[in-house]
Amino acid sequence: MMGNYTTQGFQGFVKDPKSDRSKAAQVAADAVGAKMISYTGLRGTYDFCVIAEGTFEQAAGIKMATEASGALCNITICEAISINDVADSAAKIAGAYKGPGK
Secondary structure (H helix, E strand, O other): OEEEEOHHHHHHHHHOOOOOHHHHHHHHHHHHOOEEEEEEEOOOOOOEEEEEEOOHHHHHHHHHHHHHOOOEEEEEOOOOOOHHHHHHHHHHHHHHOOOOOO
16 A cells, blocks of 8 residues: 555644654554554555455455544555466457447
């Protein structure tokens, strides 16, 4: 997952610059039975990246609860896939699919 802090989240950092957000991410993962692997602050479009093992539903629950807190926003859940499996499905569909007007 990658995401951003809101104004409220940044105000928390200004108040407590030594705040360890990896502990909060760990608590969220533990609460739904997911396993947090790492938490990293980022420079760029996103403010942080959390790598975790778990289901999409667990990640979506973390997203919903943490964004509802008002401290985070724009959380994007990225899920590892096999591009070869996707290509295999696409190849099967390509032979049968007809576009509009064809």
